[in-house]
Amino acid sequence: MKKEHLFKKHKGTDYQAKAEAFCEDYKQFLTVAKTERLSVEYFEAKAKANGFFNIADKTDFKAGDKVYYINRNRSAVFCVIGEEDLEAGINLVAAHIDSPRLDLKPSPVTEEGGFSYLRTHYYGGIKKYQWVATPLALYGVVVKKNGETVKIAIGDGENDPIFMVTDLLPHLASKQMTQKMTEGIPGEKLMVLSGSNPDLNAESDEVKTALLKILEEKYQITEEDFYSAEIEVVPAGKARDLGFDRSMVASYGHDDRVCAYTAFEGLLETKTPKKTAVVLLADREEVGSMGNSGMQSRFLEYFLEELKPSVRINKVMANTLCLSSDVAAAYDPMYAEVYEKQNSPIFGCGLTLLRYTGSRGKGGSSEASAEMVAKLRRIFDDNDIAYQFAELGKVDEGGGGTVAQYIANLGADVIDAGVALLSMHAPYEIAHKADIYEAYRAYVSFMA
Numbered sequence: 001m002k003k004e005h006l007f008k009k010h011k012g013t014d015y016q017a018k019a020e021a022f023c024e025d026y027k028q029f030l031t032v033a034k035t036e037r038l039s040v041e042y043f044e045a046k047a048k049a050n051g052f053f054n055i056a057d058k059t060d061f062k063a064g065d066k067v068y069y070i071n072r073n074r075s076a077v078f079c080v081i082g083e084e085d086l087e088a089g090i091n092l093v094a095a096h097i098d099s100p101r102l103d104l105k106p107s108p109v110t111e112e113g114g115f116s117y118l119r120t121h122y123y124g125g126i127k128k129y130q131w132v133a134t135p136l137a138l139y140g141v142v143v144k145k146n147g148e149t150v151k152i153a154i155g156d157g158e159n160d161p162i163f164m165v166t167d168l169l170p171h172l173a174s175k176q177m178t179q180k181m182t183e184g185i186p187g188e189k190l191m192v193l194s195g196s197n198p199d200l201n202a203e204s205d206e207v208k209t210a211l212l213k214i215l216e217e218k219y220q221i222t223e224e225d226f227y228s229a230e231i232e233v234v235p236a237g238k239a240r241d242l243g244f245d246r247s248m249v250a251s252y253g254h255d256d257r258v259c260a261y262t263a264f265e266g267l268l269e270t271k272t273p274k275k276t277a278v279v280l281l282a283d284r285e286e287v288g289s290m291g292n293s294g295m296q297s298r299f300l301e302y303f304l305e306e307l308k309p310s311v312r313i314n315k316v317m318a319n320t321l322c323l324s325s326d327v328a329a330a331y332d333p334m335y336a337e338v339y340e341k342q343n344s345p346i347f348g349c350g351l352t353l354l355r356y357t358g359s360r361g362k363g364g365s366s367e368a369s370a371e372m373v374a375k376l377r378r379i380f381d382d383n384d385i386a387y388q389f390a391e392l393g394k395v396d397e398g399g400g401g402t403v404a405q406y407i408a409n410l411g412a413d414v415i416d417a418g419v420a421l422l423s424m425h426a427p428y429e430i431a432h433k434a435d436i437y438e439a440y441r442a443y444v445s446f447m448a
């Protein structure tokens, strides 16, 4: 099947202008919502402004009602009630809002050779060498013993300091440069450089106590308070246009906030659907979806029970279609050797559909049935949505997974559907504006 660039397909219309305008708002979102908590805050505020109720404040639901549920401040469900009963099934779009990063360790503050550092443990599949010598910001919360929450956001304000992990100068790196890329930067060396002034009042040159004093003065937090903190180290800087033609967006966290944002915006366009439309934003996908905010937990089922206490989940799920909306690996001509081009998403040519992910013999993956895929083709063709079927690279090259299998385990029909990226999991990932906009259009048509 021929793949056509969407700006060419729609030439002579306002499609490109609409895609570019859509991505202006998307870039704003990426810039302010670099963590799962900040994403939940962003979407909750926007949902409220668009007439959504918190499920805790409402019990009786009728068609057209908009309702949301926040789970542990790190995952969420947004929903527009449909005309049909819940047991007729839901149209579900599930994305994730966590991204690869460095997390501070429970006891992070230390000093070495006149510098203060914050120790980290990386989260998700990163190439560690990409995180050195690049500007970093800190985001998160410190919850004190008395329950008070202190929000941390340093590194993206106009006059904020940034943070960095140092790298070895090439002059002394002859041994490092011959090491394997997996070993060149060991995980324990991902220490965030945080200060170098000594404590002027201490007997010895303690830079650690100097740092702790700053934290005490500015944020009223102590070293022990880090035990009950979630602080993420992420790339500093804004989402930016990429290229002379500004056709692409470069940003931290496209994976998977690009699908979360386009799905959420799609839901805002959903008036009174036939089937209840649900957008689920999960946490912890990058580390296997475990935990009570991850897709392996039961918060979707609990949400459905809150909507209708007598609901039979098996009936709902048997009739549910789900788009597991996650990013895909776009064909990259610089690394053509790992792709089989015919079954790879081409930039600018529309939504990527993966019937299965997994690795080496479809290992560890669910697979969408022929019947489900036929239904979806009908929906997308009727709405002139451009889609491309793909796999994650060549058969024996590697692989990966998404939340699809966990939703399939509940009994729903699930297919992976999302935006293709270049440099996935790098501090700055790249998406095409046409693909971002087409994903939004696809979700609108799916949930309508």
Ligand SMILES: [Zn+2]
Binding pocket: 255, 286, 425
């Ligand atoms: Zn990912």
